[in-house]
Amino acid sequence: MMSMIKNYELYKVFYWAVKTGSLTQAAKALYLTQPSVSHAIKQLEDGFGVPLFFRTPKGVELTQEGNVLYSYIEQSMILIALAEEKMAALKNLDSGELRIGGSDSLFKHYLLPILESYHSRHPGIKLHLHHGTTPEVITFLKEGRIDLGVVRMPIVDPQLKVRESFQLQDCFVAGARYAELKDKTLSLEQLLQYPVILFSRNSRARMTITELFQSYGLTLKPDIEVGSVDLLIEFARRGLGISYVTREFVSNELEAGSLFEIRLDVSLPPSHVGIMTMRNMPLSIAASRFIELVG
Amino acid sequence: MMSMIKNYELYKVFYWAVKTGSLTQAAKALYLTQPSVSHAIKQLEDGFGVPLFFRTPKGVELTQEGNVLYSYIEQSMILIALAEEKMAALKNLDSGELRIGGSDSLFKHYLLPILESYHSRHPGIKLHLHHGTTPEVITFLKEGRIDLGVVRMPIVDPQLKVRESFQLQDCFVAGARYAELKDKTLSLEQLLQYPVILFSRNSRARMTITELFQSYGLTLKPDIEVGSVDLLIEFARRGLGISYVTREFVSNELEAGSLFEIRLDVSLPPSHVGIMTMRNMPLSIAASRFIELVG
DNA sequence: AGGAGACATAGATGATGTCTATGATTAAAA
DNA sequence: TTTTAATCATAGACATCATCTATGTCTCCT
Known part of the structure; x- marks a missing residue:
């Protein structure tokens, strides 16, 4: 009409x-x-x-x-x-919302301080955290349920744009039960003689370490699989084996001495964490500001 | 801002x-x-x-x-x-409201059919009737509480515009009790020998009849004063005296014979009814249509 | 009376909203 | 793959029409 x-x-x-x-x-x-x-x-x-x-x-x-x-x-x-x-x-970022997807452990161990700082600068912005595995986070993003995802790189998807944000170093750690290893430098082969604890879910970290062993003709089979990074740490502390974890996530334990890092004769590849957004979709102001802050 | x-x-x-x-x-x-x-x-x-x-x-x-x-x-x-x-x-007059001011008797005996016809043509228009004396209706109009007033003329007020709509004829009527007067023609002086019933409020009709008597050197003092035209009619029917009423308001009683008009040797002045609106104020569509209908 | 305020009117002007034409990109069809 | 047909973006020309200045009319108040 x-x-x-x-x-x-x-x-x-x-x-x-x-x-x-x-x-x-x-x-x-x-x-x-x-x-x-x-x-x-x-x-x-x-x-x-x-x-x-x-x-x-x-x-x-x-x-x-x-x-x-x-x-x-x-x-x-x-x-x-x-x-x-x-x-x-x-x-002005006095209002709005920011929806971030990522893994539990990234949120807990790495993003927390960033989110705190973000929130204190922009208290009007509501934060929504959605945790899931990397594929889940990608789905969230494509469905428009989150503004950005924080995941391990590399991500290959033409619809997505990934910007490298920071590096994390994965490593093997053990507790007092394996104190004898503290001053030694092990080969991968030697390491396999000890019980290994890995993350059970299909995480990028697990894939890369498995591939590393394969490239040396070795097979890495975990003695224990656990479902969260917290358990990975806890099991290592209690001496159930050697855990493969992100060093930055156990910095407290390393400093306190309840865990120590196992030195190896090969260097483990660093893992890159990236901020993932939809290509061809403008970011919300709140999301742009977040990426700016992460640097 | x-x-x-x-x-x-x-x-x-x-x-x-x-x-x-x-x-x-x-x-x-x-x-x-x-x-x-x-x-x-x-x-x-x-x-x-x-x-x-x-x-x-x-x-x-x-x-x-x-x-x-x-x-x-x-x-x-x-x-x-x-x-x-x-x-x-x-x-389109499918909606709106029309607020009319006027006297009770005018509404009841004269405007009712007009309002009925108006309402049947424009059922979406809400009608609000405010009754009061002529000065009250003028006040309503100036306060913007009504769109138009239906009152006896003349009205002299520079703020108002009055458009003559129709004439009414006031007359004296009596009931069976005074049947002896049916065929007589009375002078004003003779009339005063009978009990007279007048409208108690300061109506224009009462003012004009009082002035008429005065112009003949006579004083019209009512034996009974009543507060409504209905009572004026009723009292006359019951023989309590001779009522001064608007002929058009008692047409039913005159036809039925329950009242008859007293012939006088002087002619009583007709009274003009006008539709009063504010000068310099545009009428609502609903009000214009009403005036159009009244003609 | 005169002045100051209100809104209305008329005509000129220019800002800007709208158009045509074209380009870039994507997705689906051939 | 190549083609076709959508989408939205861009550039520049044009003309509409919103806005302005100048003036008129009316009322109220001094």
Whole structure:
């Protein structure tokens, strides 16, 4: 259906004319001249075929019909004003939300301080954390349920854009039970003589270490598989075996001495963590700011 | 505060872009070309400093921020659409209200059929009847509580415009108790020998009849004063005296013979009823239609 | 009376909204 | 793969129409 009034701009003029009770004042409020306002109101009146104001020597007053119109237009204009305020708030990061996907351990051990700093700078932004495996996080992202994902690289997917953010170093650690290994440097072969604890889920870290052993003609088969990084650490501390973990995730334990790193005669490949976003999709302000902060 | 977006027209384009999910379709809905819509959306995005859509090969989809904006703008646009519908209804007299002021008796005995016909033609228009004396009705009108008043003329008030509508003839009537007067023609002096019943309130009718007697050097003092035209009629029927009433208001009783008119040797002045409106104030559509109907 | 304020009207002007034409990109069809 | 047909973006020309200046009319107040 075609509306009678083609130009919503006129409603803004009408709104101010009512609010100020004067075409002259409305003109000032809108940085226009009085004849412009006069003309605008006339257009509305002609469009509806109904007078909206009666003119008095002191200004204008709504007619009955004008009053009906105003009851709608007032709400409408207030909503637009609210919308503009809200958009300004979004832009200033006084408001908004940021939805991040990632693994439990990354959140807990690495992203926490970043999120804290982010939240303290922008307390108005609501944070939503979705944890899952890398494939799950990719799905979240493609379904639009998160703004960005923090995952181990490399990710090869034409729909995604991944930006390397920081490096983590995986390593083997053990507890007091294997104190004899503290000063030794082991070969991979030697290592296999000890019980190995690995992460059970299909994580990139597990894939890379398995491949590393294979490249030396060795087969890495874990004696224990556990479902979380916390358990990986805990099992190593209790002497159930040698855990393969991200060094940065056990920095507390290494410092306290409850765990120590096993030196190897080969260097383990570092793992790169990247921030993953949808290619061809503009980031929300909140998300851009986060990426900026991570650096 | 100066808003970022100077042109509310852009929101209409935005609204349709969201609703259709396509700039091309929005252009069709608005009878514009696709580049115009493209340009409009760009203006909004530049104005807010935030992308509102991400562009896909099948159309456009809201960003997070765009979605926030839409939640406000949708309501706003719906309100405007409702406003336009309502105004059309007002103009077509499918909606609206008509507030009439007048005396009880005028409503009951004269305006009722007119109001009935008006209401049956325009059932969507709500009728509000405010009864009061002529001065009260004038006050209602000046306070904007009624659209028009139906009162006895003349009214002299520079703020008011009175349009003569029809004539009424006041007369003296009596019931069976005074049957002896049925065929006589009385002088005013003779009339005063009978008990007279007058309307108690300061009505124009009472003023004119009092003045008439005075112009003949006579004093008209009622034996009974009553507060309504109905009582005036009822008292006369029961023989309590001779009532001064508007002939048109007792046409039923005159026809039925329960009352008869007293012939006088002087002619009583007719009274003119006029429709009174505010000068310099446009009438509502509903009110104009009413006046048109009354003729 | 005269002045100051209101809104209305007329005509000129220029900003800007709109158009046509074209390009870039993607997805589906051949 | 190549083609075709969508999408939106961009550039530049054009003309609409919103806005301005100048003036008129009316009312109220001094």
